[in-house]
Amino acid sequence: MKGFIIELRKAKNEDMIAMLLTSSYVGRYYRFFGARHSILQLGHLVDFQAEDDGGNFMPRLRKLSHFDFPWLYDNDKLLIWNNFLTLLASHLSDSNEINSFYYNLLLQSAKKWDKQNPKRIVCDSFVALLEYEGRIHTQDYCYICEQPLLDDIALMRAFIPAHSYCINETPLNKKKFFDFLKSKKSIYYNDGEIEILYNIIMKGL
Ligand SMILES: [Zn+2]
Structure with missing residues (x-):
């Protein structure tokens, strides 16, 4: 096995x-x-x-x-990989049987981990995972104050949208983010924005 x-x-x-x-x-x-x-x-x-x-x-x-992957010997890449796995481990710690979705997601990620910014792969994989678990939040109101969202939003744990002034987090363009949730591809985000998204992901699933 x-x-x-x-x-x-x-x-x-x-x-x-x-x-x-x-x-x-x-x-x-x-x-x-x-x-x-x-x-x-x-x-x-x-x-x-x-x-x-x-x-x-x-x-x-x-x-x-x-099994060997070339990036296993790159400490920076390995650290990001292990952070991602630790997140998944705590999410699945009470699980026994699971769908092959999780294993396949990791395997596909591992195969391309050294081909692009690995934090970008984490972002794409994270949205795929939220979608698989039916946990994508696209409601147009703030989770905290329940008032309509504006053009810029900020993200809570598990990418739940809120006003940036309600949670004191870095603002992101709403349309761009909702497009990302739909496409599950972060190509329109630069590495600085990927860093913001990655740090939110690391807060937990
Ligand atoms: Zn609010």
Whole structure:
């Protein structure tokens, strides 16, 4: 089975607990520390087998092999990738079975992570995810004061629109943003605007 390591936690004696996202489920696995074991790395895509612990504890990770992406050795790109995965891990932490949408979204993102600004990929992927979960907000009123939005808006967590003066955030053009939600393509945003959107995404899903 293939899966992305979306969370790593230390257990006792250097052992680790890994949360993996596969095409059909999110699972937690135990990994004993050992010289012969390859080191688990957050964000990596791995092929693995799960070995049941007789139902007493969480299954163990076995026969692990890593898939390579060239950008895994670029610290800046890896950091943005791991931030994105950490966001997803906390969003899906109570899930077991999941639709293949999430795995495919990560796989498609990973394949192009070094081909463009990765924060831009996060923005596009985030809108695709909100749409998949039916959480796109296109209402023409402010979430805080419930009055009509103006030409410029500001965004709350999960891209919920509000007046910039109601939430004290950087204003963005409303039409351009709603067009972005429709197209799920951020091509009309420059890297400075992408930075603003990315920082809002990092507030949580
Ligand atoms: Zn308002």
